[in-house]
Amino acid sequence: MADSKKPHVVILGAGLGGTVAAFEIKDALGYAADVTVVNRGSTFHFVPSNPWVAVRWRKREAIEVQLEPVFRKRDIRLLPQGCSGVRPADNQIDLGDGGVLDYDYLVIATGPELAFDEIEGLGPTPGFTQSVCHVDHAEVAADAFDALAANPGPVIIGAVQGASCFGPAYEFALILDTELRRRKVRDRVPMTFVTSEPYIGHLGLDGVGDTRGLLESEMRNRHIKWITSARVKKVEAGMMHVEAIDDDGSIKANHALPFTYSMMLPPFRGVAAVRGVEGLVNPRGFILADKHQRNPTFHNVYSLGVCVAIPPVGPTPVPVGVPKTGFMIESMVTAIAHNLRQEINGQEPTNEATWNAICLADFGDGGVAFFAQPQIPPRNINWAASGKWVHLAKVGFEKYFIGKVKRGESVPFYERLALDLIGAHRLKEPSSTPSGDQA
Template sequence: MAHIVVLGAGLGGSIMAYELADEIGKGDTITVVTKDPTYHFVPSNPWVAVGWRERDDITIDLAPTMKKKGIKFVTTAAQKLHPEENRLELIDGSSISYDYIVIATGPELAFDEIEGLGPHGGFTQSVCHIDHALQAKVVFEELKKNPGPVIIGAVQGASCYGPAYEFCFILETALRKAKIRDQVPITFVTSEPYVGHLGLDGVGDTKGLLESEMRNKHIKWMTSTKVKKVEDGKMTVEEINDDGSSKGEKVLPFAFSMMLPAFRGIKPVSGIEGLSNPRGFTIVDQHQQNPKFKNIFAVGVCVAIPPMGPTPVPCGVPKTGFMIESMVTATAHNIGQMLRGEEPSNVGTWNAVCLADFGDSGIAFVAQPQIPPRNVNWSSQGRWVHLAKIGFEKYFMRKIKKGTSEPFYEKMGMSMLGINKLKAVKKG
């Protein structure tokens, strides 16, 4: 009889619990620990920020589904993990003992690393959380009343670039629909060495596709750029040359800005020797297992992955939905093996599949594996991506609500490649 704790109930944690429920034996138990009792579909946050979705459209109360699956659901935040004691301390002073624990917390958002950044006392907006997106919506409504310059992008050390591009183009579409696009100059500011790098050194022709889309939509861009500080209505940035030297600083005015921050691990699992790296991300091997504490696994954005290579401004590697899903499946099977007295042998595929919605079109890409060189390196664009993103949102929400463990990202990736082959046949 084993007790397995899943810390976190976002994309990785919720499906982690569902897949574990299919692996455990009679008498084994699962407890999910989370500070937020509701699941919200993060990929829809850019739509929320321009008023195309409301909170209730993309949130699910997890308690009924967890109960149906026989999973204990604790909605109290973690205080500190004590791996030597196999104990998770909660902020209310209580503790939960475990035989195995899966860390699936997602990241802490490092707004504080740049003066004036972020929605918590800063001057920029975010789409990393539903609460942030709703606050951004309020500021966006003010922008429509008083149009002015807009800055969208991702700061140095960020490891999630897709939502920045998505929001930039979604905002541009929303401004056109409001018939004020001509009054709103848009600048995309990013730490990436080139547009479409995405922390992945590009996928297919993401560089060409995104640059072309920006030119068509009259969006200016600045790459290899650090954000030095943000003040009310102005952002100080520094462009960096390929050799690391400075091109100089600029002060950019804005009426609205959304900048994605760098990530780090959450405090309850940070600063533990052998478990976390200096940024607080959890160290795992190819089996998603921590090398020092063999009964600790981790999945999702909280996992430590080294950057792809040196860039003039630091860029992290994203953990996409497909990658997270493959981590989850491997972890569930590996814990199942250990419960049966076997050695873990499952390895995640770590592929990337992405639908980047632009409001009325979009770009899709498949990278297998996520880190080059790749067996598949494909990207495409069109209105079909926008429609596919809507369908994906509805399907995934249904999956979370029903508590199914069906792997969807892989099917989606294969479907997109099938569409591409069909197009190629028709052209031929």
Template sequence: MAHIVILGAGLGGSIMAYELADQIRKEDRITVVTKDPAYHFVPSNPWVAVGWRKREDITVDLAETMRKKGIEFRTVAAEKLHPEENRIALVDGSSINYDYLIIATGPELAFDEIQGLGPHGGHTQSICHVDHAETAWEAFEAFCRKPGPIIVGAVQGASCFGPAYEFTFILETELRRRKLRDKVPMTFVTSEPYIGHLGLDGVGDTKGLLESEMREKHVKWMTSTRVKRVEEGKMVVEEIADDGSVKAEKELPFGFAMMLPAFRGIKPIMGIEGLVNPRGFVIVDEHQRNPKYPNVFGIGVCIAIPPMGPTPVPCGVPKTGFMIESMVTATAHNLGNILRGKEPDEVGTWNAVCLADFGDSGVAFVAQPQIPPRNVNWASSGKWVHLAKVGFEKYFIRKVKKGTSEPFYEKATMKMLGIDKLKEPRKG
């Protein structure tokens, strides 16, 4: 009998538990360890931040679903991972032992790396967690009573740019609906070297599509920009030249600001040599397995992926939903093999598929594979993207509630593009 522990129950961890339940032997057991008993559909956070959704609309209580799947569910945070002992120390003083571990924790949000950043003691909002999105909504309601300039974007080292673009245009749509748009100058501030880079060196014509949207909606932008510090009502930024020198320092006033932070690994795994890189992201091979600790796997945003290449301001690589589903499927299959005395042979696709909602329209893109050169390098825009994002939200929340593991992105994307398969092994 093998005991498999999944650390984390977000997008990756929840569906990991469901898919793995279909792969293990009868005598094996699964335990999910998470600090949060509820699943929150993170892609809906921009809607929560403008009042288009409530917390309860995007929340799933996982305990009952896990029970029905025969999965033990422990809602206690990890204190420290001890991979040499196959043990996780928990904050309540207990420990949990494992034969195999799947790390699916997501990242820690590094607000503290920039003075004044973030909703906790800082001056900017976040949409990375539903708690942050609710706080952002309260701040936005107050802002609308006294409108002024808005800044949205992503700081140096950020690796998740899509939500920043989404939130920019969702805010713009909501301001138009409230007849306040004419009172609100908007600026998009990003570490990307150009609009639409997305940490992927662009996908299709994301540069042209997103620049066009910003021009049409009167949103100014600053690229290759580093946030130096944030004060109340003021953001101090540096524009960086291609050689890394500072071209100019500027002070940008704001009445409301949302800046996506850089990510790093969570504290319980930070600094474990051979398991994580210096930023605390889990090192994995092509089978999602850690080279030093072969009974440890990593999936989702918490894993280490090298950047696309040097940029004047550091930009990370995003891990989109389809990519995470691909990691989950590969890991479940590979662990099923290992439990039966076989070698792992499934490789995640690591393609990038994204629906970016703009409130009443949106941009969709597909990068196959994620790293150029690509076989599919496609982007499109239109009202259909908004409708598709709403449909996906409803589908995925229902999927998590029911405990099903059917992959969505692959089927939807194949149908959209009229191709037979997306499963190409990732490069490297």
């Protein structure tokens, strides 16, 4: 049980953000506070490897870590029964087994709920499309991919309206292309990329560097057609109904696209435990946060990662969310850890997340890397590059991050990667060049 004499910090969620947050918050607070993690289950999954699981380049157990012994070693309590509700006015959360947990500070790191139900026929159960958002889905997608390889036919990959993470869709489309060529059936698999983005390479960020040119070139070289500003109306068995939307919001074209296999990233919304809590969330259920990652209404509630409410970079014909990349999440974690230490010491929080973006998009035999500082335009750094080295870097990142979780370490990764990619002086020193300068 938590020591009643100490402040009690509860972290809700043990994904990429929540797990590292537990380590870093424990490092920052030491014995000055008790730390508890509430999660549905006790297993960490390395989500960026899900596309590899879906083509059998990885097995599930290779990307999992059992958290109980790791947390025990770090003196972090783990409650695997999950959360059914958050009551910030009472400083309590309702646990999945009917219990109640009190907290002094709450850090919400739940990630999103996958809103397959918002589009008829979307999703692996009970719909007709696959997903790589969870390792359970990726395993189902792997079985469906084997069936495709045995009986080739049309493929549709992409992201629907309301999605706010587009990198995995590009990754999976090009990884699928690579594996189909290895299995020597690519010539019998027409591929179409369907996305709510206004152009290829938008990524919810209005592009980074020349992501548009790099990704369009990859698509053309691999004979993948695309439909942008796409609104998926419904999915039936073997048929996807898509509207292409013009800049003025009118329907430019209707498409009935046959498919044998499809993977579409779904809309995101806040998890059920927080949706509808007045003052805590926006209408989609994402957590409201100020520049210190604190909720404006409930000042002892912090949030990080995909569950945080961030407005879109600008108007688009079809709704496009903003991704929360690893670098941004890592900086949110660090800001929260330092702010909690300040609060426990009786000070006002002063730390802010940097909100930079860095991404390694693996294509199986190459890839695209990009770095944006800050993530939202206009930027001081706007950089993108491609090459076989990206695939190798992604493999190295996987091994490093899973190892870090197994060791219970909170050492930042993304800033070091950014320094290696673009040079320490560009990241660390204030920009003295015109805003149009690009790395």
